[in-house]
Amino acid sequence: MPVGLSSPHDLLPVKGVRLAACAAGIRYQGRDDLALIELHEDSTVAAVFTRNAFCAAPVVVARQHLAQASARYLLINSGNANAGTGAAGFDDARAVCTLMAEQAHVDMVSVLPFSTGVIGEPLPVTAFEAAIPGLLKGLDDSAWSSAAEAIMTTDTLPKALSEKVTLSGGEVVITGMAKGAGMIRPDMATMLAFIATDVVIDADQIKQMHAQAVEQSFNRVTVDGDTSTNDACVLMASGQSGIGFAHEQDQLLFQAALDSVYRHLAQALIRDGEGATKFVEIRVNEAANEQEALSVAYTVAHSPLVKTALFASDPNWGRILAAVGRSGIANMDVDRVHIDLGDVRIVENGARAASYTEAQGQAVMDQDEIVISITLGRGDVDSVIWTSDLSFDYVKINAEYRT
Amino acid sequence: MPVGLSSPHDLLPVKGVRLAACAAGIRYQGRDDLALIELHEDSTVAAVFTRNAFCAAPVVVARQHLAQASARYLLINSGNANAGTGAAGFDDARAVCTLMAEQAHVDMVSVLPFSTGVIGEPLPVTAFEAAIPGLLKGLDDSAWSSAAEAIMTTDTLPKALSEKVTLSGGEVVITGMAKGAGMIRPDMATMLAFIATDVVIDADQIKQMHAQAVEQSFNRVTVDGDTSTNDACVLMASGQSGIGFAHEQDQLLFQAALDSVYRHLAQALIRDGEGATKFVEIRVNEAANEQEALSVAYTVAHSPLVKTALFASDPNWGRILAAVGRSGIANMDVDRVHIDLGDVRIVENGARAASYTEAQGQAVMDQDEIVISITLGRGDVDSVIWTSDLSFDYVKINAEYRT
Numbered sequence: 001m002p003v004g005l006s007s008p009h010d011l012l013p014v015k016g017v018r019l020a021a022c023a024a025g026i027r028y029q030g031r032d033d034l035a036l037i038e039l040h041e042d043s044t045v046a047a048v049f050t051r052n053a054f055c056a057a058p059v060v061v062a063r064q065h066l067a068q069a070s071a072r073y074l075l076i077n078s079g080n081a082n083a084g085t086g087a088a089g090f091d092d093a094r095a096v097c098t099l100m101a102e103q104a105h106v107d108m109v110s111v112l113p114f115s116t117g118v119i120g121e122p123l124p125v126t127a128f129e130a131a132i133p134g135l136l137k138g139l140d141d142s143a144w145s146s147a148a149e150a151i152m153t154t155d156t157l158p159k160a161l162s163e164k165v166t167l168s169g170g171e172v173v174i175t176g177m178a179k180g181a182g183m184i185r186p187d188m189a190t191m192l193a194f195i196a197t198d199v200v201i202d203a204d205q206i207k208q209m210h211a212q213a214v215e216q217s218f219n220r221v222t223v224d225g226d227t228s229t230n231d232a233c234v235l236m237a238s239g240q241s242g243i244g245f246a247h248e249q250d251q252l253l254f255q256a257a258l259d260s261v262y263r264h265l266a267q268a269l270i271r272d273g274e275g276a277t278k279f280v281e282i283r284v285n286e287a288a289n290e291q292e293a294l295s296v297a298y299t300v301a302h303s304p305l306v307k308t309a310l311f312a313s314d315p316n317w318g319r320i321l322a323a324v325g326r327s328g329i330a331n332m333d334v335d336r337v338h339i340d341l342g343d344v345r346i347v348e349n350g351a352r353a354a355s356y357t358e359a360q361g362q363a364v365m366d367q368d369e370i371v372i373s374i375t376l377g378r379g380d381v382d383s384v385i386w387t388s389d390l391s392f393d394y395v396k397i398n399a400e401y402r403t
Numbered sequence: 404m405p406v407g408l409s410s411p412h413d414l415l416p417v418k419g420v421r422l423a424a425c426a427a428g429i430r431y432q433g434r435d436d437l438a439l440i441e442l443h444e445d446s447t448v449a450a451v452f453t454r455n456a457f458c459a460a461p462v463v464v465a466r467q468h469l470a471q472a473s474a475r476y477l478l479i480n481s482g483n484a485n486a487g488t489g490a491a492g493f494d495d496a497r498a499v500c501t502l503m504a505e506q507a508h509v510d511m512v513s514v515l516p517f518s519t520g521v522i523g524e525p526l527p528v529t530a531f532e533a534a535i536p537g538l539l540k541g542l543d544d545s546a547w548s549s550a551a552e553a554i555m556t557t558d559t560l561p562k563a564l565s566e567k568v569t570l571s572g573g574e575v576v577i578t579g580m581a582k583g584a585g586m587i588r589p590d591m592a593t594m595l596a597f598i599a600t601d602v603v604i605d606a607d608q609i610k611q612m613h614a615q616a617v618e619q620s621f622n623r624v625t626v627d628g629d630t631s632t633n634d635a636c637v638l639m640a641s642g643q644s645g646i647g648f649a650h651e652q653d654q655l656l657f658q659a660a661l662d663s664v665y666r667h668l669a670q671a672l673i674r675d676g677e678g679a680t681k682f683v684e685i686r687v688n689e690a691a692n693e694q695e696a697l698s699v700a701y702t703v704a705h706s707p708l709v710k711t712a713l714f715a716s717d718p719n720w721g722r723i724l725a726a727v728g729r730s731g732i733a734n735m736d737v738d739r740v741h742i743d744l745g746d747v748r749i750v751e752n753g754a755r756a757a758s759y760t761e762a763q764g765q766a767v768m769d770q771d772e773i774v775i776s777i778t779l780g781r782g783d784v785d786s787v788i789w790t791s792d793l794s795f796d797y798v799k800i801n802a803e804y805r806t
Contacts, residue, residue: 051729052725053729053732054725054737083724084720084721084753119722305801309802312803317522318521318523321522325455325457351487351490352488352523395714395794396795400715
């Protein structure tokens with residue numbers, strides 16, 4: 001049951017971007033599992049991929065194709081990751097690109113393949129072959145919702161959002177979708193995100209703006225610390241609004257809107273995190289640098305003991321304290337550390353706050369959305385990440401998935 | 404339900420070492436929760452403590468006392484960690500040492516305090532005061548079993564073992580006990596271990612031998628990656644056998660026996676790991692160095708997705724592959740990586756082994772004790788660690804403990 005998340009609505013078409021989805025029977029029955037995105041030929045594209053050494057064949061192929069040509073088609077399947085599939089996996093990833101390219105009359109390097117799902121099973125290329133003509137016929141600029149559903153795996157809800165930005169030259173649109181619920185952590189975990197805009201933007205600028213937006217969104221969320229072999233986040237700008245950045249202020253406005261869309265999508269992954277019953281924001285304040293702020297934040301976020309206490313709505317602040325203490329910060333002066341649960345100070349100067357009562361902590365923990373603030377007293381760097389709790393359902397989902 | 408572990412039996416007394424245990428009512432009702440160990444005045448002692456920055460008051464006090472005097476008494480309570488208790492916690496830890504010292508007519512720095520249990524509650528010093536006279540009267544060299552029971556927290560079984568070693572001068576004895584079931588990871592997680600021997604050994608030698616034994620035992624096990632504020636492992640040598648190391652071979656024999664006792668106790672923590680249904684050995688072979696071997700091993704061992712697959716007896720080797728891939732090894736050549744599940748090769752040269760069948764993997768996963776071997780093809784360093792699975796009961800125990 002997702003925490004504070006409902007199905008997307010009011011998704012806006014993006015000029016120059018069309019989508020389609022269908023049930024190709026790749027693994028699932030009775031639901032869409034293949035999505036296609038078509039980009040206008042003037043589009044610019046930026047993408048980041050998983051840093052997992054065992055990255056899947058489609059990741060390698062998509063990276064290669066992006067370096068060689070402008071992307072025109074993104075073909076995204078769920079149900080099969082085409083990972084751990086060796087040389088045959090590369091052949092299969094290239095084969096679906098070729099099939100797509102033949103039907104769409106483009107170079108095969110203009111097609112980017114994306115796969116998500118079970119690792120180690122051969123990709124059923126024939127299912128793609130049968131589905132591609134229908135997908136091409138069905139392309140429509142209003143199909144964001146059905147595409148967002150087709151790329152889901154253990155997600156309980158599709159995740160998508162639109163924002164309008166008024167630049168000095170007029171209004172542009174950003175619409176994005178994402179999938180992912182478990183195996184989530186920074187550096188592109190088991191997630192795919194595709195964000196499109198009709199703004200005019202050059203190849204260098206889109207890379208920079210994409211990188212900045214990813215850094216404070218998808219690189220700040222964790223469910224279980226596991227990264228997958230298939231993650232990618234792609235920003236596509238069709239340029240078909242004819243509106244670019246006339247002034248520096250335009251770029252700032254657009255970046256802010258982009259950041260907001262990315263953050264919403266990244267948080268949606270957590271809100272729909274496998275078995276999640278809590279949406280947890282972890283703020284680390286007064287760190288000496290960002291690295292140590294994130295080290296403390298992720299140590300707390302990944303601690304199974306903290307996560308099970310969150311699931312139990314138990315204000316067991318000792319577990320938070322212990323996780324902070326083992327986060328590997330050199331020369332931590334524990335006497336300067338404060339910890340707040342929501343508005344309640346639970347640890348002051350390294351020990352239980354004199355003013356703290358269990359009832360206060362319980363009141364915060366009983367909520368669905370919880371903020372844990374850790375103040376280190378070492379510098380002036382603040383960071384924030386988002387995570388979920390560890391519930392019976394997390395174990396159930398991950399013990400039963402695939403079997 | 405512990406995996407392949409039963410209650411200790413045939414524990415041997417160690418000359419010069421007496422123990423006692425009682426129900427002091429520190430937190431639990433109807434069970435012993437306080438243990439005392441008395442050492443002969445000629446004893447040498449070596450200890451390692453948690454590296455958690457928020458180490459508990461008794462850890463700080465025990466370290467200080469060890470540096471100042473020969474230890475004569477170790478006072479160990481369960482039910483209360485005396486951690487996160489600020490200045491009052493230090494006063495309390497010193498107060499119980501003083502109470503003990505007065506009754507036993509020794510310096511208070513000859514008393515070492517150890518606490519394990521809930522964080523953030525004040526230590527009930529009066530309970531210690533009432534219990535100490537009875538403990539002193541009850542000291543007996545055969546009380547290892549009851550002491551091992553008194554120090555338990557979420558353990559389902561006491562953990563202890565004896566070994567005899569025949570040195571050139573005669574036979575010496577090693578008897579050790581440990582507690583711990585969750586919050587277990589290297590560098591002294593939520594565990595306490597006390598190992599005693601009657602061998603004659605000097606202060607430098609005992610430190611070295613202790614460090615070596617710890618490194619390949621307690622520093623090679625993980626349940627959930629969480630370290631606590633209170634962990635310690637203490638080796639005590641009474642010297643009362645009158646037998647020392649006459650030859651280098653004696654020292655090697657003794658170290659081997661010590662290693663074996665430590666490894667048994669460390670593995671017992673995992674076998675009794677919270678909610679454990681599997682005992683898992685993770686071997687990393689052909690690493691370039693120990694650091695990368697352990698990095699791969701712990702990434703796999705801490706992966707919630709691998710752990711839930713183990714719980715489900717699901718040969719989901721893709722999750723193992725993904726964990727290896729995200730373990731942060733620079734320039735990993737995935738084409739050289741093999742993974743075996745027991746005797747079954749599941750991944751060969753980075754992809755599903757051609758010979759592999761799901762039935763083979765299932766047969767291995769159906770067992771209670773599972774060996775995962777990961778061959779990196781990067782060098783000649785092999786390492787091994789031990790861990791458990793992630794079950795419903797892990798969540799249940801940690802969501803319900805304390806409430």
